[in-house]
Amino acid sequence: MSEAHQPNRDQAALWNDASGPIWVEMQEVLDGMLAPLAAPLMEEAFPGEGGRVLDIGCGAGATALSMARRLGPTGLCLGVDISGPLVAAARARAAAEGLTSAAFVQADAQTYGFEPGYFDAVISRFGVMFFDDPAAAFANIRRAARRNAKLSFVAWRSPAENPFMTAAARAAAPLLPHLPAPDPDAPGQFAFADRDRVQRILDVSGWTAVDIRPIEVPSGVAEKDLLAYVTKLGPVGLALRDEDEPTRARTVEAVRAAFEPYVRDGAASFTAACWLVSARA
Numbered sequence: 001m002s003e004a005h006q007p008n009r010d011q012a013a014l015w016n017d018a019s020g021p022i023w024v025e026m027q028e029v030l031d032g033m034l035a036p037l038a039a040p041l042m043e044e045a046f047p048g049e050g051g052r053v054l055d056i057g058c059g060a061g062a063t064a065l066s067m068a069r070r071l072g073p074t075g076l077c078l079g080v081d082i083s084g085p086l087v088a089a090a091r092a093r094a095a096a097e098g099l100t101s102a103a104f105v106q107a108d109a110q111t112y113g114f115e116p117g118y119f120d121a122v123i124s125r126f127g128v129m130f131f132d133d134p135a136a137a138f139a140n141i142r143r144a145a146r147r148n149a150k151l152s153f154v155a156w157r158s159p160a161e162n163p164f165m166t167a168a169a170r171a172a173a174p175l176l177p178h179l180p181a182p183d184p185d186a187p188g189q190f191a192f193a194d195r196d197r198v199q200r201i202l203d204v205s206g207w208t209a210v211d212i213r214p215i216e217v218p219s220g221v222a223e224k225d226l227l228a229y230v231t232k233l234g235p236v237g238l239a240l241r242d243e244d245e246p247t248r249a250r251t252v253e254a255v256r257a258a259f260e261p262y263v264r265d266g267a268a269s270f271t272a273a274c275w276l277v278s279a280r281a
């Protein structure tokens with residue numbers, strides 16, 4: 001396969017260069033912010049002690065580690081991520097905890113040669129929206145699952161339903177003319193906002209008993225971490241790396257003001273409007 005046709009080449013470059021190290025740096029902040037979404041995902045997906053679970057787009061490992069603890073020493077949660085820096089961070093966390101039921105591999109889940117029919121469950125917390133060909137990815141993931149294994153994942157609903165997650169880009173857009181316009185069908189945070197699209201992807205990739213439920217989960221980030229979070233991550237964080245200092249300063253000030261309505265009692269609070277999706281292999 002030529003480099004020009006390598007699946008997910010842009011995502012691999014992004015998460016191994018620009019974004020991966022920043023997500024490692026912001027790991028504790030992100031873990032705290034996304035922790036409330038772990039409970040519904042764990043309850044939906046847990047296959048019982050000793051089970052084998054595949055975590056797609058595991059990032060720095062928070063969800064895989066949580067699942068591994070529940071599975072116990074005879075179970076396994078394998079986290080897969082395209083980002084070398086994030087996989088290294090996840091492995092270090094598992095080693096520091098002595099958690100032998102967690103393992104991690106740097107790989108593209110769209111094309112990786114998983115052992116067929118091996119996993120009792122497949123999970124993902126915001127890790128499945130980044131494939132160039134999501135139908136091919138979910139077909140490959142399905143082959144890794146045993147018959148009737150459960151798929152459970154959380155994905156963002158629309159930008160309009162998640163104003164906190166889009167506030168930085170809206171505030172920065174007048175100052176950053178090269179900020180890319182969002183493409184609802186391109187790999188990215190809101191690629192699964194359209195419920196019907198998610199249904200079609202899972203149908204064509206061979207999953208059955210698809211259930212797509214809206215959930216609203218209260219979340220937040222400490223005020224002391226807010227500015228770093230909104231100016232280092234996402235499209236604004238990427239764009240600011242190439243801007244001069246005056247533009248950076250103006251943009252940071254505009255973004256800071258945009259988040260003031262969310263801040264109270266030392267934290268910025270918001271509601272995560274998501275889909276909780278389940279299906280069977």
